Amino acid sequence: MIGTIVYKLTKDAPIDKIKGTPFAAHYANHGKSPFPHNAAGVPWTATFINSKDDPIADLHEDMAAEQKARATYEHLIKLSDDPGVIDALKFLREREVVHYQRFGETLRIVEEYMNMKKHY
Structure with a gap:
């Protein structure tokens, strides 16, 4: 983008x-x-691209990547003086926030699943 x-x-x-x-x-x-x-x-x-074949580690990596992207968009917004570019960057920044939230929700679900007693 x-x-x-x-x-x-x-x-x-x-x-x-x-x-x-x-x-x-x-x-x-x-x-x-x-x-x-x-x-x-x-x-x-x-x-x-990082992958550890561990869903907890991989989700934390995904969440960190979303926060790094959000921070980059914030820096670019500060550097820009073009209203159209700023609007596009704000949209992209907010999209990273939503991605971070969804990965966080997924992390909680995966942790609950991994911690629950398994019945065979």
Whole structure:
């Protein structure tokens, strides 16, 4: 989503508006194409996905990821002065909050199930 927002904001930007900005490094490697990387330019890889084959640990990891995404959206909102971008980021931030809540509810259900006495 963020890549799409950046693309829409930069697709028609002339090169003289790109030179000397933080976006110039991205442009040098990828042009104006969306390319998933963090703010430091580190490309996204599957190593960002964590799984322990333990539902409790995995749900905690999911919840942490939602909070990290929420914090990133909040930082981006503070950096933006475009009302349309801010509205989109607010929507995405709220979506992360709801995801966090749903993972929390799922965690409680899984913990209850794992702690209940099993009858065979």
